[in-house]
Amino acid sequence: MNEHEINQKIDHAFSALPPEKLPEDILSSCTEQKGVLKMKKKNLVLRRVIPIAAAFLLVLTGIVGVWQYRLQNAVSSTVSLDVNPSVEIKVNKNEQVLAVDPRNEDAKIIIGTMDFKGSDLDVTVNALIGSMLQKGYITELANSILISVDHKDAAEAARLQKKLAAEVENLLHTDTFDGAVLSQTVQADDAVAQQAEISNISTGKAQLINRIIELNPQRTFEELAPLSINELNLLISGLQPQTVTSTGSASQKGYIGSDKAKEIALNHAGLSEIYDLEIDLDYEKGAMCYEVDFNAGGIEYEYDINATTGEIVTHSKEADEAESTPSGSAEYITKEAAKSAALTHAGTTDIRDFEIELDADDSHPHYEIEFRSGKLEYSYEIDASTGEILKSEKEYND
Amino acid sequence: MLYLTSVSTTAEPAALDALLRQISRGNRAALEKLYSETKGSVYGYALSVLKNSHDAEDVLHDCFLSIVKGAAGYKSHGKPMAWILTLTRNLCLQKLREYQKADTLPPEDWVLLPDTREGITAEDKIVLAGCMKQLSDEERQIVVLHAVSGFKHREIAKLLELPLSTVLSKYSRALKKMKEILEKERDE
Numbered sequence: 351m352n353e354h355e356i357n358q359k360i361d362h363a364f365s366a367l368p369p370e371k372l373p374e375d376i377l378s379s380c381t382e383q384k385g386v387l388k389m390k391k392k393n394l395v396l397r398r399v400i401p402i403a404a405a406f407l408l409v410l411t412g413i414v415g416v417w418q419y420r421l422q423n424a425v426s427s428t429v430s431l432d433v434n435p436s437v438e439i440k441v442n443k444n445e446q447v448l449a450v451d452p453r454n455e456d457a458k459i460i461i462g463t464m465d466f467k468g469s470d471l472d473v474t475v476n477a478l479i480g481s482m483l484q485k486g487y488i489t490e491l492a493n494s495i496l497i498s499v500d501h502k503d504a505a506e507a508a509r510l511q512k513k514l515a516a517e518v519e520n521l522l523h524t525d526t527f528d529g530a531v532l533s534q535t536v537q538a539d540d541a542v543a544q545q546a547e548i549s550n551i552s553t554g555k556a557q558l559i560n561r562i563i564e565l566n567p568q569r570t571f572e573e574l575a576p577l578s579i580n581e582l583n584l585l586i587s588g589l590q591p592q593t594v595t596s597t598g599s600a601s602q603k604g605y606i607g608s609d610k611a612k613e614i615a616l617n618h619a620g621l622s623e624i625y626d627l628e629i630d631l632d633y634e635k636g637a638m639c640y641e642v643d644f645n646a647g648g649i650e651y652e653y654d655i656n657a658t659t660g661e662i663v664t665h666s667k668e669a670d671e672a673e674s675t676p677s678g679s680a681e682y683i684t685k686e687a688a689k690s691a692a693l694t695h696a697g698t699t700d701i702r703d704f705e706i707e708l709d710a711d712d713s714h715p716h717y718e719i720e721f722r723s724g725k726l727e728y729s730y731e732i733d734a735s736t737g738e739i740l741k742s743e744k745e746y747n748d
Numbered sequence: 749m750l751y752l753t754s755v756s757t758t759a760e761p762a763a764l765d766a767l768l769r770q771i772s773r774g775n776r777a778a779l780e781k782l783y784s785e786t787k788g789s790v791y792g793y794a795l796s797v798l799k800n801s802h803d804a805e806d807v808l809h810d811c812f813l814s815i816v817k818g819a820a821g822y823k824s825h826g827k828p829m830a831w832i833l834t835l836t837r838n839l840c841l842q843k844l845r846e847y848q849k850a851d852t853l854p855p856e857d858w859v860l861l862p863d864t865r866e867g868i869t870a871e872d873k874i875v876l877a878g879c880m881k882q883l884s885d886e887e888r889q890i891v892v893l894h895a896v897s898g899f900k901h902r903e904i905a906k907l908l909e910l911p912l913s914t915v916l917s918k919y920s921r922a923l924k925k926m927k928e929i930l931e932k933e934r935d936e
Contacts (some may be wrong), residue, residue, distance in 0.1 A: 351927055351930055351931055351934075354922060356895075356923055356926050356927055356930065357894065357895035358870075358877065358895070359871065359875050359930065360875055360891060360892065361788070361895045361896045361898065362869075362871075362872060362875075363868075363871075363872035363873075363875035363876050364788055364791070364792035364795070364796075364876070364879075364892060364895075364896045365788030365792070365896060366867050366872055367788075367791055367792070367793035367795065367801070367804075367807075367868075368787040368788060368790070368792075368804075368805070368808055369787075369805070371901055372779065372780055372783040373809055373812075373813065376779070376809065376813055376816060377776050377779060377780070378813045379813060379816050379817075380771060380774055380775070380776050380779045380816045381774045382772075382773055382774035391915035437899060521898070553903070554811055620909075636820070637818075637820070652851065656818065657812070658817055658818055659814055659817070659818040659838075660834075660835075660838050661818070661831060661834060661835070662824075683847045705902060707899060707902060718902060720901060720902065720912070720916075727916060727920070729912055729916055741913075743913050743916075745916060745917060745920060746920075
């Protein structure tokens with residue numbers, strides 16, 4: 351019985367074990383990703399909020415008829431709610447709703463068949479928040495919401511912002527779960543409105559993004575527009591813009607955590623004694639990442655670790671500038687040269703299953719080579735600069 | 749004697765990369781395809797680490813959830829299986845840490861396995877029993893990664909964070925044991 355046959359039998363035995371069908375919950379979790387953490391987990395908050403929201407809706411339907419005559423059609427202020435669903439609420443000076451506009455697909459789901467025209471702003475906000483909780487857009491994994499108030503009169507805008515923030519905060523505060531509320535006032539601005547229109551987000555979110563870019567110019571609008579408010583809230587927490595009021599802290603529960611990120615980086619580097627450790631949550635190369643930087647033995651290490659999956663996205667190390675030594679790939683010997691060094695050492699040319707890989711991350715850049723000849727399995731490490739054989743092993747293997 | 753050292757039964761990396769891209773756009777058929785292509789690798793590796801079918805199924809489940817969540821952020825380096833099995837490994841280590849915290853060992857229930865699924869042959873049972881009982885933990889993981897996932901020894905070394913030479917020698921030892929078991933069985 352040869353190696354191939356044995357491997358095939360092992361493959362057959364293990365492949366027969368897992369369930370044939372993909373579980374339904376995973377299948378239904380597969381939806382288009384827009385940088386949003388959509389969690390289907392049931393949340394305890396719902397049990398409390400749904401009845402409240404339902405009661406409000408009942409009241410609301412009554413109100414519509416009675417207060418119809420008092421409707422005034424002039425838009426006094428625009429309030430937008432952003433989680434990932436983006437909803438804009440236009441109200442008159444009595445804080446009665448003139449229109450509720452969904453700004454994206456998720457918002458349409460949130461609004462459903464509810465009709466808010468003529469109802470009170472608080473009732474509307476309550477019902478919308480309830481729906482977001484119920485539909486799993488606000489969860490303990492992504493607990494942030496942005497409230498933006500646009501009103502000609504700055505003092506009036508600030509008053510409304512404060513009032514709504516307090517209300518929403520109260521609504522998202524339970525024994526098991528705390529929401530994080532960002533609130534701001536915005537001034538109508540055509541440029542921002544246009545940016546918002548193009549990216550299918552609310553002007554409130556567009557303005558928040560512009561504020562982040564002001565403080566961190568490396569960011570681009572396009573890059574940040576698909577992020578959820580929870581993700582933006584995590585990015586903003588290090589920047590502390592004065593124009594945005596923030597209460598509660600954005601959830602990192604959907605992420606592996608900075609301790610875990612540190613562990614992954616140290617495991618990968620094979621180190622335990624380090625100094626100057628810095629861990630930041632950031633948005634890198636299309637995903638939320640932990641940036642883990644540290645020093646050890648005169649070498650600076652930098653890791654970007656995917657905050658959701660724990661995957662190492664990038665890693666690099668370089669000598670502290672003071673101790674830097676010049677090195678470059680141009681100085682490496684070719685793969686052919688490395689191969690021939692190994693074959694000469696092994697004293698054979700009749701080989702199979704040849705594999706070669708350059709390990710340049712190492713402090714000693716080297717080629718790793720494996721091959722077989724007859725019943726022997728060889729492995730070599732060849733210095734990539736000098737061609738010197740660093741390590742050679744052969745093993746009998748029938 | 750000429751034979752292939754790698755019995756890659758999983759699809760080409762480029763094909764898996766394409767599936768992952770489609771999954772990030774919400775394509776469920778792509779997800780089902782990826783599942784059928786890689787479930788053996790994920791489950792096989794999880795079982796060889798955890799030795800408990802219940803936990804292995806949990807990991808299989810959570811791994812595919814992570815795949816769906818992570819597909820948009822997945823950056824192809826041409827090694828989709830390495831990415832998937834790194835997710836698997838992290839989930840397995842998490843399980844083991846939970847057991848460690850509770851100061852217990854995962855119950856080894858692989859014995860119950862063969863009767864729980866259809867299409868498992870008498871020989872499969874012997875192979876499974878051999879892998880689970882006769883091989884050390886590392887030997888089993890190495891052999892399964894090579895045989896089921898088609899990993900090269902170098903890739904196994906990287907995933908398990910072991911020196912290549914260790915992987916090679918453990919692999920040969922494990923294969924020798926399996927050969928003895930299978931040949932003994934055939935002769936009886």
